[in-house]
Amino acid sequence: xxxxxxxxxxxxxxxxxxxxxxxxxxxxxxxxxxxxxxxxxxxxxxxxxxxxxxxxxxxxxxxxxxxxxxxxxxxxxxxxxxxxxxxxxxxxxxxxxxxxxxxxxxxxxxxxxxxxxxxxxxxxxxxxxxxxxxxxxxxxxxxxxxxxxxxxxxxxxxxxxxxxxxxxxxxxxxxxxxxxxxxxxxxxxxxxxxxxxxxxxxxxxxxxxxxxxxxxxxxxxxxxxxxxxxxxxxxxxxxxxxxxxxxxxxxxxxxxxxxxxxxxxxxxxxxxxxxxxxxxxxxxxxxxxxxxxxxxxxxxxxxxxxxxxxxxxxxxxxxxxxxxxxxxxxxxxxxxxxxxxxxxxxxxxxxxxxxxxxxxxxxxxxxxxxxxxxxxxxxxxxxxxxxxxxxxxxxxxxxxxxxx
Amino acid sequence: xxxxxxxxxxxxxxxxxxxxxxxxxxxxxxxxxxxxxxxxxxxxxxxxxxxxxxxxxxxxxxxxxxxxxxxxxxxxxxxxxxxxxxxxxxxxxxxxxxxxxxxxxxxxxxxxxxxxxxxxxxxxxxxxxxxxxxxxxxxxxxxxxxxxxxxxxxxxxxxxxxxxxxxxxxxxxxxxxxxxxxxxxxxxxxxxxxxxxxxxxxxxxxxxxxxxxxxxxxxxxxxxxxxxxxxxxxxxxxxxxxxxxxxxxxxxxxxxxxxxxxxxxxxxxxxxxxxxxxxxxxxxxxxxxxxxxxxxxxxxxxxxxxxxxxxxxxxxxxxxxxxxxxxxxxxxxxxxxxxxxxxxxxxxxxxxxxxxxxxxxxxxxxxxxxxxxxxxxxxxxxxxxxxxxxxxxxxxxxxxxxxxxxx
Numbered sequence: 001x002x003x004x005x006x007x008x009x010x011x012x013x014x015x016x017x018x019x020x021x022x023x024x025x026x027x028x029x030x031x032x033x034x035x036x037x038x039x040x041x042x043x044x045x046x047x048x049x050x051x052x053x054x055x056x057x058x059x060x061x062x063x064x065x066x067x068x069x070x071x072x073x074x075x076x077x078x079x080x081x082x083x084x085x086x087x088x089x090x091x092x093x094x095x096x097x098x099x100x101x102x103x104x105x106x107x108x109x110x111x112x113x114x115x116x117x118x119x120x121x122x123x124x125x126x127x128x129x130x131x132x133x134x135x136x137x138x139x140x141x142x143x144x145x146x147x148x149x150x151x152x153x154x155x156x157x158x159x160x161x162x163x164x165x166x167x168x169x170x171x172x173x174x175x176x177x178x179x180x181x182x183x184x185x186x187x188x189x190x191x192x193x194x195x196x197x198x199x200x201x202x203x204x205x206x207x208x209x210x211x212x213x214x215x216x217x218x219x220x221x222x223x224x225x226x227x228x229x230x231x232x233x234x235x236x237x238x239x240x241x242x243x244x245x246x247x248x249x250x251x252x253x254x255x256x257x258x259x260x261x262x263x264x265x266x267x268x269x270x271x272x273x274x275x276x277x278x279x280x281x282x283x284x285x286x287x288x289x290x291x292x293x294x295x296x297x298x299x300x301x302x303x304x305x306x307x308x309x310x311x312x313x314x315x316x317x318x319x320x321x322x323x324x325x326x327x328x329x330x331x332x333x334x335x336x337x338x339x340x341x342x343x344x345x346x347x348x349x350x351x352x353x354x355x356x357x358x359x360x361x362x363x364x365x366x367x368x369x370x371x372x373x374x375x376x377x378x379x380x381x382x383x384x385x386x387x388x389x390x391x392x393x394x395x396x397x398x399x400x401x402x403x404x
Numbered sequence: 405x406x407x408x409x410x411x412x413x414x415x416x417x418x419x420x421x422x423x424x425x426x427x428x429x430x431x432x433x434x435x436x437x438x439x440x441x442x443x444x445x446x447x448x449x450x451x452x453x454x455x456x457x458x459x460x461x462x463x464x465x466x467x468x469x470x471x472x473x474x475x476x477x478x479x480x481x482x483x484x485x486x487x488x489x490x491x492x493x494x495x496x497x498x499x500x501x502x503x504x505x506x507x508x509x510x511x512x513x514x515x516x517x518x519x520x521x522x523x524x525x526x527x528x529x530x531x532x533x534x535x536x537x538x539x540x541x542x543x544x545x546x547x548x549x550x551x552x553x554x555x556x557x558x559x560x561x562x563x564x565x566x567x568x569x570x571x572x573x574x575x576x577x578x579x580x581x582x583x584x585x586x587x588x589x590x591x592x593x594x595x596x597x598x599x600x601x602x603x604x605x606x607x608x609x610x611x612x613x614x615x616x617x618x619x620x621x622x623x624x625x626x627x628x629x630x631x632x633x634x635x636x637x638x639x640x641x642x643x644x645x646x647x648x649x650x651x652x653x654x655x656x657x658x659x660x661x662x663x664x665x666x667x668x669x670x671x672x673x674x675x676x677x678x679x680x681x682x683x684x685x686x687x688x689x690x691x692x693x694x695x696x697x698x699x700x701x702x703x704x705x706x707x708x709x710x711x712x713x714x715x716x717x718x719x720x721x722x723x724x725x726x727x728x729x730x731x732x733x734x735x736x737x738x739x740x741x742x743x744x745x746x747x748x749x750x751x752x753x754x755x756x757x758x759x760x761x762x763x764x765x766x767x768x769x770x771x772x773x774x775x776x777x778x779x780x781x782x783x784x785x786x787x788x789x790x791x792x793x794x795x796x797x798x799x800x801x802x803x804x805x806x807x808x809x810x811x
Contacts, residue, residue: 005601030597062628102725113770130727132768135745141727145650149661150729152737154652156579158563164659164731165563166652168578168622175622179589180430180766186596187409187434191772193603194412199771207748208766210737212585218467219455220734221749221761227734232550232577236453240550242559242574249639251574253554255547314545321542321551323575326626326637329557337540340617341627353631355624358590358617360537361598362518362610 004031004364009189010094012087013037013071016044018144018171019128019205020100021067022178023185027096028070029357029367035094035382036073036373037087040404043375044068058349065372066354069344073373074382077404082397084109089387092119095192096185100128102141113200122198124188128181132204142205144173151209156216158229165229176212177205238286239265241294242323243301245309251323252301252309258283261318268316269300344371379403408435409772413599416441416499417476418483418492420448422549422581423533423615424505425472426588427595431501432475433765433774439495439790440473440781444480444811447783448473457757463783464756468581470780471762474752478781479790480811483514488810492516494795496524500602501595505533505587508544518610528608529598533591537614549583556583556619561626565651566641575639586622587615642698649694652731654706655714659731662705662721665691672724677708754779787811 028034046064130142158165234240266275306322313320413436417428432438450469482488535547559575567573598609650663664673714730721728765774
């Protein structure tokens with residue numbers, strides 16, 4: 001196959017920041033023609049966000065780059081009626097419209113779903129928001145931390161017995177929401193290809209968050225139990241933790257499931273005396289005494305590097321893998337052997353090395369990893385090629401700050 | 405009855421525990437016909453995981469299983485039995501998609517890898533979900549959610565504000581089975597893309613999902629800031645780059661999460677607190693200095709929030725469009741007004757487990773509703789329906805297969 005699966009699908013993309021941008025990134029990499037709409041008045045927030053690094057003159061931020069490759073970009077000043085008309089013309093030749101505004105901005109522009117079906121009857125419109133486009137919080141702004149908090153996820157994140165903690169990367173719930181949203185759009189495209197009907201998708205990030213903590217939710221609805229943070233522990237396995245290794249801030253994770261694994265683990269670490277202790281004789285006892293067990297396991301890991309411990313235990317069939325930090329992740333020999341990181345040449349910046357998408361099909365070419373677009377870089381493509389406008393007309397609209 | 409988005413898509417889920425079953429659930433809840441294949445006798449490992457009513461283990465009452473397997477047909481099949489393997493081949497010929505998360509070595513040993521399945525059904529999409537994917541030096545590693553979460557880099561930046569004692573406090577996995585769920589979710593996207601590719605080309609595809617990559621994808625900002633800006637991450641509190649004053653704050657009756665990092669939101673938040681004098685001193689004039697004086701800022705904000713309830717704090721923030729919500733426990737979420745207004749939680753009547761309340765739809769599709777038409781299957785509940793009505797075996801065949809230990 002020489003075609004990407006979404007070739008021929010066009011997306012008019014009003015999304016920004018994380019949750020929306022990652023969806024259209026998925027669609028773009030899988031071959032859709034994604035047209036990101038911004039303006040000089042309202043560039044995607046990540047274009048101008050935090051730039052901590054050594055190169056204050058760079059024209060592109062890391063945050064924008066890692067979320068926006070595989071797309072084209074045009075500028076339309078949507079505060080003006082004429083720009084909204086042009087956007088509608090673009091939608092008329094699109095298959096999907098995506099937005100994640102903090103409120104009903106599309107409705108206020110006269111571009112809600114009911115309006116869009118008049119322009120393109122089989123359009124698929126995607127709306128992503130913190131709390132859904134209906135209900136008491138439909139106008140509330142949200143970030144990942146807010147919906148992780150509201151949806152119950154943060155109440156479970158932290159060390160055992162400790163306070164809830166803010167979670168991992170700043171956009172965890174954004175990416176989870178984007179992945180669910182991408183799947184929903186693909187399902188809607190499937191339905192359209194079979195029936196000819198488009199539809200409206202209303203994704204609520206907080207509903208996504210609660211959907212990924214089912215054990216805790218059901219333990220409450222079944223037993224009235226309210227769980228808190230469990231750290232690296234598990235409700236069935238022990239040892240099940242992250243242990244200090246020899247190097248500086250180096251750690252390895254080990255999980256032992258059942259008595260066969262336990263014997264393999266004990267053999268692999270040379271059967272020190274404590275492994276025969278009655279306190280660790282079966283799963284129930286290992287769980288009951290796991291703090292002491294963790295301490296003893298760490299006596300062994302402390303004498304190994306995280307990769308040594310991994311190799312030794314994996315050879316014995318024990319679930320053990322090194323913890324990696326950010327720099328080690330970028331150099332990770334497995335991720336790199338699989339080509340996870342993609343190199344893209346960006347004018348004036350040289351090579352950008354960015355995380356690719358977790359997407360591999362056996363018989364289609366690698367995805368569309370076209371470098372992230374500059375603001376308005378594809379205005380000619382959009383206004384001349386797609387909307388068939390003349391140079392004079394485009395110049396006039398630029399003058400009027402419609403294309404701006 | 406309205407149609408569903410994935411009506412007509414036939415899926416065999418040769419998977420257990422969390423990742424493959426979540427992929428199957430996402431497909432099934434939007435209308436795909438998903439046949440779940442379980443080992444006779446014990447079934448899916450999630451059946452023994454829980455939570456169970458009153459903590460009494462029962463293979464038909466595990467909350468995790470009941471959630472992950474809604475809308476599926478359940479069959480038992482021993483693929484290691486010669487006749488069972490024959491039945492599996494019939495399932496493969498019937499299906500559009502096979503989703504499997506078996507250990508790589510088992511799939512190879514059984515001779516049920518992609519080349520074999522493709523030879524049985526050239527239009528098949530086969531999705532394989534493993535901890536580290538089908539290629540590369542770690543492909544044969546055995547690993548669970550804990551290990552893979554830590555292998556992605558995510559655990560290193562959790563908690564996101566760092567730790568007080570980096571010697572004693574290890575990097576931290578995300579709650580529950582977030583890693584396995586993310587792998588299943590990623591598989592659902594890749595699977596649908598392969599279905600589209602099949603529509604175009606008339607042939608199937610092998611989809612290779614690595615849980616490590618699914619999680620590393622979530623780290624994309626940290627990776628990019630490292631490669632493009634040369635920033636190193638370390639774990640001691642306050643050392644993480646790019647932090648803002650978005651954080652968890654104490655109130656009189658619990659915690660809230662408040663995002664007041666950006667200047668507009670900071671201004672709104674200061675207004676919500678009645679513009680206290682301290683906020684206008686030089687120390688707090690921009691986000692960099694606020695961040696540098698973080699302990700002081702947080703203590704001053706908490707002086708105000710501690711005298712108010714979570715709702716009062718959230719209302720004050722809402723009035724100025726400052727993002728803020730209570731930090732809810734699962735109990736709070738289940739009873740939240742928003743979730744009720746959105747009709748989120750699903751009451752399911754299960755033959756053995758009785759009435760169970762489950763998390764519901766992540767999204768609402770206007771034309772093709774998400775719904776739970778069928779609770780999770782009992783072990784082998786649909787053997788006859790699938791083997792006889794779908795594959796054309798007779799009841800006598802079924803008796804023989806049962807006697808042989810194949811089903």
